[in-house]
Amino acid sequence: MNFVFICIDTLRYDHLSCNGNEWIRTPNFEAFAREAVVFDNSYAGSFPTIPHRTDTITGRFGRPLHPWQPLAFDAVTLPRVLGEAGWATALICDTPHLINGGHAFDFPFHAWHFERGNEVDRHLLDDRDDYYKSLRGPWPASKTYLQYMRNNRYRSLEEEWPSPRTFKMAGDFVEMCKNRDKFFFWVDTFDPHEPWDPPEHYVRMYDDTDCCGEHPLMGWEPMQSLTPEQLRHEKAHYAGEVTMVDRHLGRFLERLADSGRDKDTVVIITCDHGTNLGSHGVLHKSQPIYDQVGHLVMMVRMPGVKPGRRAGIVQPADTMPTILDLAGLDIPESCQGRSFADMIKGEKDECRDVAVSGGAINPNAPRAMLTVQDKRWCFIDHTDPANRQLYNKQNDPEEEHNIIAEHPEQAERLHQAAIDFLKNHEAHESIIRWFETSEKGDTSTYQQIPPRPDGYHVYWQDILGG
Numbered sequence: 001m002n003f004v005f006i007c008i009d010t011l012r013y014d015h016l017s018c019n020g021n022e023w024i025r026t027p028n029f030e031a032f033a034r035e036a037v038v039f040d041n042s043y044a045g046s047f048p049t050i051p052h053r054t055d056t057i058t059g060r061f062g063r064p065l066h067p068w069q070p071l072a073f074d075a076v077t078l079p080r081v082l083g084e085a086g087w088a089t090a091l092i093c094d095t096p097h098l099i100n101g102g103h104a105f106d107f108p109f110h111a112w113h114f115e116r117g118n119e120v121d122r123h124l125l126d127d128r129d130d131y132y133k134s135l136r137g138p139w140p141a142s143k144t145y146l147q148y149m150r151n152n153r154y155r156s157l158e159e160e161w162p163s164p165r166t167f168k169m170a171g172d173f174v175e176m177c178k179n180r181d182k183f184f185f186w187v188d189t190f191d192p193h194e195p196w197d198p199p200e201h202y203v204r205m206y207d208d209t210d211c212c213g214e215h216p217l218m219g220w221e222p223m224q225s226l227t228p229e230q231l232r233h234e235k236a237h238y239a240g241e242v243t244m245v246d247r248h249l250g251r252f253l254e255r256l257a258d259s260g261r262d263k264d265t266v267v268i269i270t271c272d273h274g275t276n277l278g279s280h281g282v283l284h285k286s287q288p289i290y291d292q293v294g295h296l297v298m299m300v301r302m303p304g305v306k307p308g309r310r311a312g313i314v315q316p317a318d319t320m321p322t323i324l325d326l327a328g329l330d331i332p333e334s335c336q337g338r339s340f341a342d343m344i345k346g347e348k349d350e351c352r353d354v355a356v357s358g359g360a361i362n363p364n365a366p367r368a369m370l371t372v373q374d375k376r377w378c379f380i381d382h383t384d385p386a387n388r389q390l391y392n393k394q395n396d397p398e399e400e401h402n403i404i405a406e407h408p409e410q411a412e413r414l415h416q417a418a419i420d421f422l423k424n425h426e427a428h429e430s431i432i433r434w435f436e437t438s439e440k441g442d443t444s445t446y447q448q449i450p451p452r453p454d455g456y457h458v459y460w461q462d463i464l465g466g
Contacts, residue, residue, distance in 0.1 A: 028250030042298035059320030059335035067360035101459025190240030198460030363443035379414035
């Protein structure tokens with residue numbers, strides 16, 4: 001059995017037609033869902049980009065959640081275990097964080113291919129800084145924005161956008177490996193992450209007005225600076241990116257079918273998180289993690305398995321043990337995740353009682369929070385009890401009405417689930433105490449991030465501003 005694992009950055013669960021969306025065109029996601037097992041309760045673990053992928057590639061949550069840091073060279077990873085068992089493994093990506101700055105996600109694979117130019121990728125340099133400054137608009141522009149404009153100043157055709165190039169290269173890998181006995185391809189595309197700047201014909205599908213004049217809206221603007229018309233236009237840009245990803249995902253799946261390898265390949269389509277798009281007064285992803293950000297796409301198409309929908313809760317750390325289970329391999333003791341292979345096959349209904357999501361807890365921060373949820377309730381746990389929130393997802397899917405005062409027993413139950421999660425995932429005793437009592441205690445022996453090599457720093461600090 002072969003495996004193609006597709007991770008799509010910043011894809012909102014409720015922005016796909018197969019999940020009930022009625023205004024965004026996603027025919028290829030919908031066609032895939034009709035042939036797949038669709039998980040309706042898949043939720044983020046470690047947040048955001050790199051922490052999520054660390055959960056996925058190691059089958060672990062971290063201590064208790066992964067911080068943003070490079071993948072350890074000695075980590076027991078999914079591609080390493082598969083590779084040692086005879087699978088040919090490859091990473092095909094345009095997500096810059098996996099490769100740039102020594103993040104080392106290429107290290108466990110036999111081969112890797114990186115499509116350049118996304119966001120903070122230090123790809124191109126030229127002498128037109130005055131031109132980039134003129135595009136800043138009325139909002140403060142970051143070095144990231146200027147670098148992105150440098151990277152893509154020569155782009156004009158849809159096929160030159162990063163995600164179309166990535167899906168094309170994934171199809172090329174399938175063709176080049178069509179006679180291999182076993183392969184595992186991890187395809188990782190950054191769209192629809194900001195900047196939301198698909199080719200204009202995709203934007204016009206959803207909003208044919210021009211409300212931003214000479215200054216493009218790309219999703220990096222402060223929420224409070226946007227008029228209602230501009231926010232609508234931002235949503236159209238995001239929807240356009242989703243439709244563009246759908247189109248090129250469909251082309252890749254068509255090439256997989258043309259090769260004949262769809263008959264012996266498990267295809268998994270997922271995402272790392274969603275984004276707010278104005279919900280909760282926020283444009284981008286953020287914490288607390290509400291449904292708009294934490295609810296993940298998870299669809300698995302497996303030859304010989306009847307398609308359908310599953311209500312059981314799963315999380316990213318469950319991916320590694322699941323794939324190894326489907327491959328007939330032993331699951332390493334290092335994995336904290338749980339296989340949901342039996343759920344895919346329809347032999348089991350449940351994997352987890354609750355899902356816990358959040359960013360790595362910083363002992364030097366003034367506060368900490370976690371999102372804990374089951375199929376009905378979403379609880380925002382907080383080190384300050386006054387800031388805890390509870391939502392009934394069945395009656396309030398947008399999670400806008402905090403009803404913790406009406407249901408304190410549900411809040412207490414999920415709060416205890418958060419404490420159990422901390423204790424079971426190597427949380428420092430001071431962190432456990434912080435959530436239990438609101439008193440942090442002595443954190444002097446707690447390291448949120450393990451020691452790094454001398455001189456290491458996150459690579460986007462070196463981006464040249466304009």
